[in-house]
Structures are given as C-alpha cells and as structure tokens.
Amino acid sequence: xxxxxxxxxxxxxxxxxxxxxxxxxxxxxxxxxxxxxxxFYFMFVFAxxxxxxxxxxxxxxxxxxxxxxxxxxxxxxxxxxxxxxxxLYLAGLSTMTTLFFCSLAGYAFAMYNFKYRxxxxxxxxxxxxxxxxxxxxxxxxxxxxxGWIDQPRALWVPGMASAFGIFLMRQYIGSAIPKExxxxxxxxxxxxxxxxxxxxxxxxxxxxxxLGLITFINSWNNFLGPLIIFRSVETFTAPxxxxxxxxxxxxxxxxxxxxxxxxxxxxxxxFAFASRQLIEGLTSGALKG
Numbered sequence: 001x002x003x004x005x006x007x008x009x010x011x012x013x014x015x016x017x018x019x020x021x022x023x024x025x026x027x028x029x030x031x032x033x034x035x036x037x038x039x040f041y042f043m044f045v046f047a048x049x050x051x052x053x054x055x056x057x058x059x060x061x062x063x064x065x066x067x068x069x070x071x072x073x074x075x076x077x078x079x080x081x082x083x084x085x086x087x088l089y090l091a092g093l094s095t096m097t098t099l100f101f102c103s104l105a106g107y108a109f110a111m112y113n114f115k116y117r118x119x120x121x122x123x124x125x126x127x128x129x130x131x132x133x134x135x136x137x138x139x140x141x142x143x144x145x146x147g148w149i150d151q152p153r154a155l156w157v158p159g160m161a162s163a164f165g166i167f168l169m170r171q172y173i174g175s176a177i178p179k180e181x182x183x184x185x186x187x188x189x190x191x192x193x194x195x196x197x198x199x200x201x202x203x204x205x206x207x208x209x210x211l212g213l214i215t216f217i218n219s220w221n222n223f224l225g226p227l228i229i230f231r232s233v234e235t236f237t238a239p240x241x242x243x244x245x246x247x248x249x250x251x252x253x254x255x256x257x258x259x260x261x262x263x264x265x266x267x268x269x270x271f272a273f274a275s276r277q278l279i280e281g282l283t284s285g286a287l288k289g
Contacts, residue, residue, distance in 0.1 A: 047067065070258035099215070238262075
C-alpha cells in the first residue's frame with residue numbers, strides 16, 4: 001500500500017536589499033558635484049596666473065595676481081568684447097526665433113488635423129537622423145550662393161525651426177494642453193493667432209524655457225558654424241576668437257584662460273536661473289497622462 005505525498009516546494013528568499021543610507025547618498029552626490037565643479041574652479045584660478053605659473057609642478061590651486069596682465073594681453077590679441085557681443089547677438093536672436101517658429105509648428109502639429117500631418121511630422125523627425133557632419137559642405141555652398149559668407153544671418157536663419165524644437169513643443173502641447181480648451185476659445189471667436197498668444201504660450205512656460213536654454217547654450221558654444229562662415233576677426237564669435245589666439249607653441253595660456261572664464265560666466269548665469277525650468281520641461285511630458 002503506497003501513500004502519495006505532495007512535495008512542498010522550497011522557496012528561497014532573496015536577501016533583502018540594504019537601502020543606501022542618507023550619509024552614503026550625500027557622500028556620493030558630493031563627490032559627483034566636486035568632480036563637476038573642479039574644472040570650472042581651476043579655469044578661474046588659471047585665469048589669474050601667468051603662463052609660467054600655470055605650468056608649474058604642482059600647478060597653482062589658489063587665485064593669483066596676474067589678472068590685469070592677462071586681460072591686457074587678451075585685448076591685445078583679439079577684439080574680445082566685440083567677439084563676445086557677436087556671440088550674445090547670435091545666441092539671443094537664435095533663441096528668440098527658434099522659440100517663436102518651433103512653438104508655432106508644435107501647436108500646428110498638436111492641435112490641427114490636416115492631411116499628411118503624420119507624414120510631415122515623420123519627415124521632420126527623420127532629419128534628426130542625419131549626422132551633422134554631412135551638412136557641412138551643403139551648408140557652406142548654400143551660404144556662399146546666398147552671399148551670406150561673413151554675415152551673422154547665415155547662422156541664425158537656417159536654424160529658426162529646428163527639428164528637435166518642433167518635436168519638443170509638439171509633445172508638450174499635445175500632453176499638457178487639452179484640445180477642449182482650444183475649441184472653447186474658437187467658439188468664443190478668438191483668432192488662431194490669438195489662441196496661440198493667449199493660451200498656448202502662457203501654458204508652455206516650462207517647454208519654452210527648456211528649448212530656449214538648450215538653444216542658447218548650443219548657439220553660444222557653436223564653433224564649426226562660425227568657423228565656416230566668418231572670415232574677419234571682427235565677426236568672430238567668442239569661441240572662435242579664443243581658438244584663433246591658441247598656437248602650437250607660444251600660447252599665452254593665462255590670457256586664453258581669462259577669455260574662457262569670461263565666456264563661461266554668461267552660461268553659468270543663464271543656467272542658474274533656468275535650471276529648474278529645464279528639469280520641469282524635460283520631465284513634464286513623462287509625468288502627464
């Protein structure tokens with residue numbers, strides 16, 4: 001006589017994951033912040049030292065007294081304040097035009113149902129897959145055919161409606177602004193541009209701040225575009241002017257680092273005021289249903 005027994009499976013419990021303590025998390029974040037800040041710190045420190053002092057071993061770790069000489073040497077090599085104004089002019093104009101045209105296009109793709117809408121939006125997204133290096137020669141030839149060589153408009157006009165900006169604004173408007181609100185405004189007799197100005201723009205603050213900050217930083221740091229377009233040192237942007245004073249051997253690194261420090265200050269100020277809007281704009285599309 002046999003008895004059937006049911007084997008009880010043995011369930012092995014995984015060891016509980018030990019949560020990271022608050023002190024360890026703060027230590028890790030502090031280490032990451034230190035690694036991020038150190039290059040900026042040494043950049044400002046080297047801007048106050050001479051070339052010989054910069055290449056001492058060990059290098060200087062505190063501010064020196066050579067700032068005035070570095071500033072004088074910098075202005076003796078390039079018209080730096082004119083170059084800095086060129087960067088500010090291009091970055092500001094690129095940001096304003098990009099925000100206007102990309103928000104208009106994003107509004108159209110998100111709120112209008114027209115023929116071939118998805119196909120056109122797919123073409124816009126497909127342009128993001130083209131490597132930027134492939135556009136160098138066509139860009140130079142087109143600008144030369146237009147007679148825009150050594151003209152600032154060659155850098156801000158082609159980028160007024162960027163594919164990334166259109167994609168960002170379309171996704172944000174489609175997820176953050178209900179179509180019923182736009183329909184109600186149309187029933188009340190509001191014009192289409194009035195809807196854009198009174199409803200779309202005020203409700204797209206985080207997305208506009210995000211796109212504006214990204215556009216401003218990209219335009220400010222743009223090096224290849226000015227290198228292709230500009231010919232005279234008076235039209236150089238700040239990055240191109242700083243690169244022009246860097247030689248193979250006899251480079252005044254004190255003056256160069258002083259110019260780099262002055263160039264980075266506007267970016268740090270802009271990012272400090274817009275960092276919260278940048279994070280909110282990048283995450284809002286994922287948090288909204």
